[in-house]
Amino acid sequence: MSRRDSILREMGIAPLWRDRASPSPQLTTVEALPNAQAPVEAQPPAAPVRVDAAPARPVAPVVTPVAEPSTTVSAEGLGWDELEQRIRACQACRLSERRTQAVPGVGDREADWLFVGEGPGAEEDARGEPFVGQAGKLLDAMLASLGLARGHKVYIANAVKCRPPGNRTPEADEIATCHPYLDRQIELIRPRIIVALGRPAAQTLLGGEIKIAAARGRLFQRKGVPVVVTYHPAYLLRNPQDKARAWEDLCFARASVV
Ligand code: URA
DSSP: OOHHHHHHHHTTOTTSOOOOOOOOOOOOOGGGOSSTTOOOOOOOOOSSOOGGGOOOEEOOOOOOOSSOOSSOOOOTTOOHHHHHHHHHHOOSSGGGGTOSSOOOOEEOTTOSEEEEESOOOHHHHHHSSSSOSHHHHHHHHHHHHTTOBTTBSEEEEESSSSOOGGGOOOOHHHHHHHHHHHHHHHHHHOOSEEEEESHHHHHHHHOSOOOHHHHTTEEEEETTEEEEEEOOHHHHHHOGGGHHHHHHHHHHHHHHOO
8 A cells, every 4th residue: 555545545545635736715805706705615526425426616715804803913024932931821712821932833834834723722731732643643634645845834733722622612802802913924924825724724714714625625815825724623523524524625726735
């Protein structure tokens, strides 16, 4: 078995896939769309999905604030070291009260790929690094399936930098408060592609209400950076039948890297 097949097997999706060149998706801006208001309609791809069937349906970027921040945080103009210090010392929202430590992010500061999750879990809170638990192992396998590795041309961050107690989903105001930190990370990295892992990350990056099933296979744009949306690895651990779709999304993202 090839190394690639064994990686896909580890993701639970082999041997469905052939590595054909994916079609190049068109990044379409709101101005270029005939129906600029086109909503994201629910249209999950039929199973089984295939790499060479990845849809390239353009969609208008929807950038509206999800909620008001409880406190205004500023990260404008900060360099990496100042930014990380600011995040580690942050007490702008209630998440700071019960964290062990803030988890700014990890990886190549000049990454081509930025993966954005939801927020640190227990292991991440203890170790200070994103995606180091079970979901992180699957994320690493997903990266490997693309020929990528944590820290090499890849940066991993979260929508919120502090662990929500009991691993609950971060509240909209917590996400909004933390948003300037992610925004500044994106400005500093200037990635070629952003992959939103799960709904909170997608909503953080794109604003408004996003449904993963509807947003998959569409190329969004955030301040000139292409964004694709896929399932969160923790969701995939609970729903392994969707790993094939996640693989399709990653191939779509790879084909979208400009
Ligand atoms: N889930 C996330 O969204 N982020 C992490 O860092 C770990 C688990």
